[in-house]
Amino acid sequence: MTVRLLAPAQAELDEAIAWYAEQAPGLGETFLIETLKAIQLIEQHPQAWHPLTMYIRRCRLRRFPYSVVYTQDGTDILVLAIAHQHRKPLYWKTRLN
Incomplete structure (x- = not known):
């Protein structure tokens, strides 16, 4: 199983x-590490997180107010967004098309 990030999610x-x-030395790296850990858990257990729609799920980060929004694309994981949890809900929905 591979994980792919859409270009907007990578941005x-x-x-x-x-x-x-x-904001603070090392905090950007900490955010990246936590995001990568979440993606790794998604890769291992893709059905374990909260479904937002029939095909889209969300895995919340523990320390930061962000979620990894993803879907399964066959046997692969497609990350649609690295979404801030307090801004523009569901803005990423059109990315699946």
Whole structure:
């Protein structure tokens, strides 16, 4: 099973890392590590997290107010968004099309 990030999801991840890096030394790296751990857990147990729709699920990060929004694409995982939990709910829905 492989994990792919849509280009907008990768951009969101990069922006969040940069923002946290500006807040405190090492915080951007901490955010990246936690995001990668969540993605690894999703890869191991793709059905374990909260379903948002019939095909889309969300895995919340523990320390940061972000979620990894993903779907299964055959045997692969497609990350639709690295979404801030307090901004624009469901803005990423059109990315699946």
